[in-house]
Amino acid sequence: MFTARCNEIFRQAIEDYHRRDQVDTPIENPYPAGAIDHLLYAKNWIDTVQWHLEDIIRDPEIDPATALTIKRWIDASNQERTDMVEYIDSYFLDRYKAVTPGAEARINTETPAWAVDRLSILALKIYHMEQEAGREEASAEHRAACGRKLEVLRVQREDLSQAIEELLADIEAGRKYMKLYKQMKMYNDPALNPVLYAKK
Secondary structure: OHHHHHHHHHHHHHHHHOOOOOOOOOOOOOOOOOOHHHHHHHHHHHHHHHHHHHHHHOOOOOOHHHHHHHHHHHHHHHHHHHHHHHHHHHHHHHHOOOOOOOOOOEEOOOOHHHHHHHHHHHHHHHHHHHHHHOOOOOOHHHHHHHHHHHHHHHHHHHHHHHHHHHHHHHHHHOOEEOOOOOOOOOOOOOOOOHHHHOOO
């Protein structure tokens, strides 16, 4: 199953990151460039770094200049994340390029890669909820509450994995088809962000 491989690679990337647990740690992708495994690992690494940047920026005592630097880092990370999703969708477009959709074929509300994006975030939620559920210095009530949340997250991962597998099967059988719309983000574009083009 494709999603089983996704979940395995996401867990690997998260554990690799947490060996140092530093947001500036360079990625060491163990998979060959161009392979889908390489894209999945890179995708989750981006998400993992951004997860921790979001933690850091919520420190109520953070220096404002540092917060601004991190905010811009997060913005750049969001663009990189979007680009990576599009690379993964390009993989699916190529994989199913020979499939002719049936006359009754329908389009899905999201592409396979955007569903995989949610699977990557779920992997991070599960990893960190596991940490909280087992945190020895936390209260028993806290650990129990996190344990219950962890159970829900695991079910959610199972359901999402199944939905992705069904979507891919439908695309392969011609029951559904996909389109790739480039995410036309405006806030990073000096020609589209009014704050930026007003300074020209």
